[in-house]
Amino acid sequence: MAVSVRVLGQFPGLTRSRTVEGHGSDINGLIADLERQYPGFRGLVYDEKGEVLGYVNIYVNGDEIRSLRGKATALQNGDEVTLLPAIRGSALSFTEEQIKRYSRHIILSQVGGKGQRRLLEASVLLIGAGGLGSPAGLYLAAAGIGKLGIVDFDLVDLSNLHRQILHHNHDLGRAKVVSAAEAIADVNPDVEVVQHQVQLTSENVMDIIADYDIVVDGSDNFPTRYLVSDACVFGGKPNIHGSIFRFEGMATVFLPGKGCYRCLYPVPPQPGAVPSCQEAGVLGVLPGIIGLIQATETIKFILDIGESLNGRLLLFDALDMEFREVKCRRNANCPVCGDNPTITNLIDYEEFCGIRAASHQ
Amino acid sequence: MTEAVKVDLEIDLKGEVCPYTFVKSKLALEELESGQVLRVVVDHLPAVENVPRSLDNEGHQVLEVVQINDSDWSITIRKA
Numbered sequence: 001m002a003v004s005v006r007v008l009g010q011f012p013g014l015t016r017s018r019t020v021e022g023h024g025s026d027i028n029g030l031i032a033d034l035e036r037q038y039p040g041f042r043g044l045v046y047d048e049k050g051e052v053l054g055y056v057n058i059y060v061n062g063d064e065i066r067s068l069r070g071k072a073t074a075l076q077n078g079d080e081v082t083l084l085p086a087i088r089g090s091a092l093s094f095t096e097e098q099i100k101r102y103s104r105h106i107i108l109s110q111v112g113g114k115g116q117r118r119l120l121e122a123s124v125l126l127i128g129a130g131g132l133g134s135p136a137g138l139y140l141a142a143a144g145i146g147k148l149g150i151v152d153f154d155l156v157d158l159s160n161l162h163r164q165i166l167h168h169n170h171d172l173g174r175a176k177v178v179s180a181a182e183a184i185a186d187v188n189p190d191v192e193v194v195q196h197q198v199q200l201t202s203e204n205v206m207d208i209i210a211d212y213d214i215v216v217d218g219s220d221n222f223p224t225r226y227l228v229s230d231a232c233v234f235g236g237k238p239n240i241h242g243s244i245f246r247f248e249g250m251a252t253v254f255l256p257g258k259g260c261y262r263c264l265y266p267v268p269p270q271p272g273a274v275p276s277c278q279e280a281g282v283l284g285v286l287p288g289i290i291g292l293i294q295a296t297e298t299i300k301f302i303l304d305i306g307e308s309l310n311g312r313l314l315l316f317d318a319l320d321m322e323f324r325e326v327k328c329r330r331n332a333n334c335p336v337c338g339d340n341p342t343i344t345n346l347i348d349y350e351e352f353c354g355i356r357a358a359s360h361q
Numbered sequence: 362m363t364e365a366v367k368v369d370l371e372i373d374l375k376g377e378v379c380p381y382t383f384v385k386s387k388l389a390l391e392e393l394e395s396g397q398v399l400r401v402v403v404d405h406l407p408a409v410e411n412v413p414r415s416l417d418n419e420g421h422q423v424l425e426v427v428q429i430n431d432s433d434w435s436i437t438i439r440k441a
């Protein structure tokens with residue numbers, strides 16, 4: 001007889017799964033089969049005399065076997081057997097350290113142990129370990145995102161440190177991905193950090209984003225922003241967007257089938273038309289605010305709670321200290337995600353910032 | 362009523378203090394199915410009030426809170 005067996009407490013540590021399949025004409029036969037599959041199983045169920053341990057309850061289709069025929073309780077194909085031991089608090093699926101670390105999350109009814117588990121099983125790719133990626137990365141790591149990928153080609157420069165809080169004085173000249181990985185490991189060793197020290201291009205972007213559930217775009221240049229947006233449309237990935245300029249920032253969420261960056265701005269500005277990168281200047285605290293809006297939306301998306309920023313463009317002005325929002329729905333005429341897309345391949349735009357753009361003209 | 366209710370899961374939280382008494386009770390309830398019963402034993406006096414109140418706030422049914430010896434209390438909850 002093939003039955004499905006739901007195991008709780010310490011059993012999943014042995015079976016590696018909460019639901020396993022077993023065979024047997026009665027409970028005794030089933031336990032023998034599970035012992036063959038998972039050596040040591042029998043010892044978790046029976047005492048040395050072969051009797052069911054007093055603190056282990058076994059249910060067949062919801063009835064405890066002590067009210068049936070004990071170990072001789074017959075099994076039918078398709079029966080559901082549940083093994084439920086009395087457990088000490090620490091035997092749950094979190095370690096003692098995790099219970100303490102995430103207790104203020106677990107207490108929240110919208111998060112709980114289940115939500116924290118989702119965060120620990122989630123994977124997020126940060127585009128850039130700079131102004132936006134720093135606060136987003138640190139808080140996402142602290143929140144227990146299981147896997148954080150970081151894409152950044154740059155080295156840490158002294159001019160970064162007034163806003164890029166992942167990096168420190170002792171990191172000057174080091175790769176940002178390395179510096180970021182160290183900072184994150186210091187905050188939360190639960191997080192697996194994957195370093196991508198590459199320049200994103202049409203050649204590698206699809207492969208890199210494929211390994212992640214969500215992309216957080218903290219890029220500081222148009223070629224990367226368009227590349228990431230297009231790649232997220234083609235790859236069906238949520239893109240949590242943020243951008244900053246002097247004293248102003250914006251943030252929104254692009255979900256698959258529900259808009260992209262080109263719905264807002266179909267093509268990049270002409271070289272020289274918009275000041276960008278180094279020339280522009282930025283208030284150091286600004287990326288802290290925008291980057292944490294991105295982190296917040298990322299966590300809400302993973303937990304599936306609240307009202308997403310999808311369809312809304314949030315605008316922030318630090319000088320007026322004012323938030324406003326405008327609608328940003330999917331644009332049917334969008335060249336990438338519209339009804340009749342004209343862009344069907346990734347594009348490597350030229351960097352059009354400062355000297356390189358000028359020399360290109 | 363103590364003997365009448367079938368307890369599906371029992372956890373010993375003696376030595377734990379707030380908020381971990383609640384956190385661990387909540388995690389244990391998440392392991393159960395709706396309608397199943399959890400019994401927790403605590404010896405941290407504030408938890409005797411806090412745990413039932415917090416679990417009640419989350420919609421679970423507190424069946425019984427009873428002192429079982431000089432130091433320990435038993436709290437029985439049915440999962441919502």
Ligand SMILES: [Zn+2]
Pocket residue numbers: 259260261262263264330331334335336337338
């Ligand atoms: Zn679009």
